[in-house]
Amino acid sequence: MLKTLAIATTALAGLLLVAASPPGPQSAFQFGMKTIDGKPMPFSQYKGKVLLVVNTASFCGYTPQYEGLQKLQDSYKAKGFTVIGVPSGDFGGQEYEKAGEIQDFCESKFGIKFPLTEKSVVSGATAAPFYRWAAATLGADNTPQWNFHKYLVGRDGKLIAAFPSKATPMSAQVTGAVEKAIAAKG
Numbered sequence: 001m002l003k004t005l006a007i008a009t010t011a012l013a014g015l016l017l018v019a020a021s022p023p024g025p026q027s028a029f030q031f032g033m034k035t036i037d038g039k040p041m042p043f044s045q046y047k048g049k050v051l052l053v054v055n056t057a058s059f060c061g062y063t064p065q066y067e068g069l070q071k072l073q074d075s076y077k078a079k080g081f082t083v084i085g086v087p088s089g090d091f092g093g094q095e096y097e098k099a100g101e102i103q104d105f106c107e108s109k110f111g112i113k114f115p116l117t118e119k120s121v122v123s124g125a126t127a128a129p130f131y132r133w134a135a136a137t138l139g140a141d142n143t144p145q146w147n148f149h150k151y152l153v154g155r156d157g158k159l160i161a162a163f164p165s166k167a168t169p170m171s172a173q174v175t176g177a178v179e180k181a182i183a184a185k186g
Contacts, residue, residue, distance in 0.1 A: 024133070027157030028053075031130040033086070036103045036116040043130070048155050049080045050181040052169075053130065055122040056085045057094040057147035058105045065148045066110035068169030072178065073114040079182045080155065083114040083169075088122045091146045095119060122149075138162050150174065154181050 025031065028051065032042035043051070054069060066085075073083045087102045089095040096102045099118055106112035120128045122144050127135070134151050135143045142162035143149070150163040152174075161177050168174065 024136075028130065028133075028153040028159065029157040031133065033117040033120060033128060033130065036087070036099050036118055038099070038118060041115065041117060043157075046082055046084075047157065049082050050076075050155055050178060051082055051084055051151075051153040052174075052178065053084045053086060053134075053151045053153065055088045055090070055120075055131075055144050055147060055149050056106075056116075057088060057091065058096055058102060059094040060092070060147040062146070062148040062165050065169055066106065066112060070110060070112055070114065072169045072175070075175075076178060076182060081178060081182055085112065085114060085116040086122060086128070087116060087119045088144075088147070089119060090121060090123050090144070094147060134159055134162070152177055152181060154184060 029044045029047045035041045069083050122131045146165045148165040152160045154160045
């Protein structure tokens with residue numbers, strides 16, 4: 001009888017724990033994409049780092065932000081920070097079709113050294129899983145409305161902020177949030 005009661009109590013406690021946990025992913029580090037050259041890019045490899053995930057495009061009025069993104073990467077990399085560029089043609093079809101063309105453009109025009117993913121959908125129901133999670137977590141008002149939308153992820157994998165396209169990488173708004181995220185314990 002006592003053994004049955006102990007088993008029932010343990011089972012009930014397990015159910016309460018499951019019920020108390022929110023459904024779905026709780027961290028950006030639970031996602032992954034593919035690199036620009038088609039290799040797996042699990043975000044878990046960045047665990048403990050601060051990430052700025054940015055949907056990019058090669059033929060956009062905001063494309064010069066690549067320069068600021070690389071400067072941001074260079075400025076904070078040693079402190080545990082990484083920019084991840086996510087090429088996308090969602091807004092106006094302003095991205096090359098082929099991965100090699102995207103990579104060549106980024107490297108030759110802007111000297112990009114931060115990681116780039118394969119071309120991906122970043123908005124709507126068919127968006128890459130990370131982007132669907134970010135939309136569900138931060139709400140529709142904080143989703144990409146155009147190219148160069150930025151998501152800031154803390155060392156713990158939680159989304160900290162979203163910045164619209166017009167927020168330049170080296171603006172006080174973005175650099176201040178990055179510095180605060182880097183200083184936070186993760």
